[in-house]
Amino acid sequence: MIKNTLQALLISLSIAGCNSAVKEKIKPAPSVLYEIFPTLIDTLHYDSRPTLHEVNNNTFKLDSLARDTTSIVIVISDTLEHLNKDDYLSLQSHLKGLSIEVDSLKEDSLIIMDFAKLKASDKRIKFRPLSSFPTGLEFWKTDDDFYLSAKFFFSNILFNKDKTSGLLHVGYVCGPYQCGEGFRVYIKKVKDKWKIEKIEDTWAM
16 A cells, blocks of 8 residues: 555656656757857867977977867857846947847746857867766866867847847856856847957956
């Protein structure tokens, strides 16, 4: 009798959990983010390794990191962060008081990245989800054959009413000692293409 009751309770909890998952609001990241993503990485990411040296005929010569073939891994947060009141005010000020509205994606939704759509002009760069790495300082300890360069966090995009301008937050951490910066990125649609119009520093450590 007790066994049957316990089984019924477990089944009930399992069904409740499934229903909760079905009701959870999950949205994909806006296509605009994928369009400007390569430019964001080119602009904000830098290789923090010391300049390589090459030995030729017993002399040292500076060698560009661009010649290094080691894979560079940039870790990206699986979900987009929420915007805040300052972001609304900043975009309003940037657009000189024109009315603005958030994209149709709801701020209370879980907005997720599609890693298959993340591209970089540097073919050595690979992107991996934050959820696949350990937390804390263990994050930076890897014996794999790649260079773990940084982890990036992106916000959802706040658009103006006619969807011709927008704003998002980008932040990154570049090492175990928690060096990093945050940026407020203003974007603009020019001839049906999204371009980065302006970048402001928001924090540094």
